[in-house]
Amino acid sequence: MPLTQEPSPRSEPAPRRPRQRRKEARPGEIIDAALALWAEQGFAATRLEAVATRAGIAKGTIYLYFPSKEALFEAALRDRIGGTLASVGAQLPELEGSLEAELGLLLHAIYDRLLETDSAALLKVLIGEGHRFPGLVELYREVALASGLGMVRRILERAAQRGELRLPPEAVDPRMVVAPAIAAAVWRMLFGVGPSLDRTAYEKAHLDLVLRGLLVEPCSTTQSP
Amino acid sequence: MPLTQEPSPRSEPAPRRPRQRRKEARPGEIIDAALALWAEQGFAATRLEAVATRAGIAKGTIYLYFPSKEALFEAALRDRIGGTLASVGAQLPELEGSLEAELGLLLHAIYDRLLETDSAALLKVLIGEGHRFPGLVELYREVALASGLGMVRRILERAAQRGELRLPPEAVDPRMVVAPAIAAAVWRMLFGVGPSLDRTAYEKAHLDLVLRGLLVEPCSTTQSP
DNA sequence: TTGACTAATGACCCGTTGGTCATTAAAGCA
DNA sequence: TGCTTTAATGACCAACGGGTCATTAGTCAA
Numbered sequence: 001m002p003l004t005q006e007p008s009p010r011s012e013p014a015p016r017r018p019r020q021r022r023k024e025a026r027p028g029e030i031i032d033a034a035l036a037l038w039a040e041q042g043f044a045a046t047r048l049e050a051v052a053t054r055a056g057i058a059k060g061t062i063y064l065y066f067p068s069k070e071a072l073f074e075a076a077l078r079d080r081i082g083g084t085l086a087s088v089g090a091q092l093p094e095l096e097g098s099l100e101a102e103l104g105l106l107l108h109a110i111y112d113r114l115l116e117t118d119s120a121a122l123l124k125v126l127i128g129e130g131h132r133f134p135g136l137v138e139l140y141r142e143v144a145l146a147s148g149l150g151m152v153r154r155i156l157e158r159a160a161q162r163g164e165l166r167l168p169p170e171a172v173d174p175r176m177v178v179a180p181a182i183a184a185a186v187w188r189m190l191f192g193v194g195p196s197l198d199r200t201a202y203e204k205a206h207l208d209l210v211l212r213g214l215l216v217e218p219c220s221t222t223q224s225p
Numbered sequence: 226m227p228l229t230q231e232p233s234p235r236s237e238p239a240p241r242r243p244r245q246r247r248k249e250a251r252p253g254e255i256i257d258a259a260l261a262l263w264a265e266q267g268f269a270a271t272r273l274e275a276v277a278t279r280a281g282i283a284k285g286t287i288y289l290y291f292p293s294k295e296a297l298f299e300a301a302l303r304d305r306i307g308g309t310l311a312s313v314g315a316q317l318p319e320l321e322g323s324l325e326a327e328l329g330l331l332l333h334a335i336y337d338r339l340l341e342t343d344s345a346a347l348l349k350v351l352i353g354e355g356h357r358f359p360g361l362v363e364l365y366r367e368v369a370l371a372s373g374l375g376m377v378r379r380i381l382e383r384a385a386q387r388g389e390l391r392l393p394p395e396a397v398d399p400r401m402v403v404a405p406a407i408a409a410a411v412w413r414m415l416f417g418v419g420p421s422l423d424r425t426a427y428e429k430a431h432l433d434l435v436l437r438g439l440l441v442e443p444c445s446t447t448q449s450p
Numbered sequence: 451t452t453g454a455c456t457a458a459t460g461a462c463c464c465g466t467t468g469g470t471c472a473t474t475a476a477a478g479c480a
Numbered sequence: 481t482g483c484t485t486t487a488a489t490g491a492c493c494a495a496c497g498g499g500t501c502a503t504t505a506g507t508c509a510a
Binding site: 048 | 466
């Protein structure tokens, strides 16, 4: 049951107004609050009481909308899955640029998603406590991962048709192409938002590295400005 | 208090022999059991009772050697930190090969550590529930990470002196060099040991990608065999 | 063989927390 | 204004699990 498609959350601690009936808005607010707390504390360590407080409601209210803590996680995952990536996928066909342009756009979207969105909390929970949700890990693999890697693959195939690739596209592991973004996400999950990860420079270095590894004529690409 | 330095665990579910006094062996066995369970279930979700059972002892025995669950995690981290990486560091000075040879050796050691060792459980716990151990996250950053990245940096500097690099070594982010290994570890933490990650091929592709991105003359490197 | 020492045990304690439900009150309507 | 509907509440329950400790038994020196 997809609830919201909005990838940017309407978070903030939520000031406690007396008692208000807002049936429509609740589920999204609860998911936002939960993701925010899970991102910093993990799934098991986050009490539902805390989620409720952050959402500005009482604990019981959560059970009006979600039958259990695990169901809340599933709803959060389904809500946030897809999102930006899909919209990038829609843009791609019209783009028709070089490998550099297309890959740059996709990687940018991936970094947005992994570093600036609370979807990162999902990844964190799936890594640390995913064994509790075997079905959801599978779902994540099929939807989020497969779509991202599938997009990489399509971009590579198009570049190969243009003769830009040094290898046949089947010989390239798409995971390798996105790996530095995953590593950046891990960095953030471990050490939090800090001065140690300069996204812009990192992202540029990533694109540069990958292009040099893939292109027929790598020496023509970005020379540090 | 470092207990064991042995990186390869003496695990196995441990058959329940009646009652035996083995003061020396216990701490290591407990750590092994804990890491094995944390790797698949996470820290918070693993009961100490389960750790004890796996180690072939009773729960109370754990508290004979570790004052608390968190202390057990700290001991496990301190026990496993360092290890293989340090031994590679000792080998490096004598090696004096090409960038390819040196980096290949280091990456191989990193993959060993991240994919074949229960140290991976530490990373998993630190990612998912690290907020509970701020001091240990810092320790991990300083010891494990800094030593790994420092080694990359030293290898790069040596390669630069030989004129092998296209960029000054300061311009290369060492994290970028190891990123695909981190991504592989994430893959494993998410989906477990499966047919989907062919380590040998992946590792080779990793080395190839990085070398092409770094070397002055990348076209001379590995052409797919 | 026996006694002293202490590693090992597991029943027990109690704080925590996911989940319930009788009660309260906001909102809409006549 | 009063009545009905139902969203929201929070006190409460029960299970769970980290941590304790009186008791048991392995080991070894005398």
